[in-house]
Amino acid sequence: MRTLVTLASSGAVTLAPDTVSQDQVSQDPLLQDPELPDRKRFIVGLTGGIGSGKSTVARLFNQLGIPAVDADIVAREVVAKGSPLLAKIVDHFGPQLLTPQQTLNRPLLRQLIFNDPAAKQWLDSVMHPAIRTEMLQQLANLPPAPYVLLIAPLLLENKLDTLVNRVLVVDISERNQLSRTLSRDGVSAQQVQAIIASQISRPERLALADDIIDNNSESTDITNGGAAATLQPQVQQLHQRYLDLAKHLDLTKR
């Protein structure tokens, strides 16, 4: 069940034909995961490498009434000021990991883990289970909607795709990833490259996608809350597709 949204040189969006039967949806093994909070809810996993445009794309879905749980936000919540997980991290790495305001020193932790594989492995081992649990909780509490998004940069790396019905990848070239992340975060190119290297490769990610949004087209309007002209129609087409798929799911008796 793969849908590829591509932009023809004319700027027109094409959606590869893809018919989905009720049976195909109800027999989808992804729906059998016992951890899923609500197996009747259609969940689209939105992923992509650092700086690919997940938040930008999620904003467009949100304008269509589609709510989301965002792993990057959850990752901040689980280490909030005074949390047991923050204390554990400070215990492990030292008091320099706390800012004077007693919050996590994120730039320092970022520098640490992307320069030291053992440090990253330890952090991932304590953070990822906590993030997963909290995401499941938040998914269960999302408001009613025809379908919902689970935004997770590491959706495929952490096998969170078992929680979703459909994997949507926001795709950009590594060159664009680097330049957009650099201008957004003001970090070093070496650090962004280390983060990109730690994530699944672009070809592997694309191979695991059900749907792909191409966000390579450069927009000058984006920082004012605008969206690249090429994103809007791709999101619109996928929205229609997901409404259709979700409707099939609602019809299943499980």
Ligand SMILES: CC(C)(COP(=O)(O)OP(=O)(O)OC[C@H]1O[C@@H](n2cnc3c(N)ncnc32)[C@H](O)[C@@H]1O)[C@@H](O)C(=O)NCCC(=O)NCCS
């Ligand atoms: C290292 C931390 C403190 C840096 O914080 P910072 O505010 O600078 O970045 P932010 O959290 O916004 O992450 C930015 C991007 O970095 C990438 N990234 C973050 N953590 C990881 C990781 N462990 N492995 C690979 N990529 C990562 C993702 O693409 C993410 O979108 C933070 O990223 C973190 O706590 N990471 C561990 C938790 C995690 O894996 N988060 C990713 C979502 S599951």
Ligand SMILES: Nc1ncnc2c1ncn2[C@@H]1O[C@H](COP(=O)(O)OP(=O)(O)OP(=O)(O)O)[C@@H](O)[C@H]1O
């Ligand atoms: N088509 C585009 N043209 C120009 N800039 C863009 C485009 N799409 C996104 N951006 C910008 O690139 C940066 C990264 O986009 P965004 O924050 O949506 O990515 P992300 O995948 O959510 O990032 P991260 O994984 O790091 O959280 C942002 O500054 C955003 O405004």
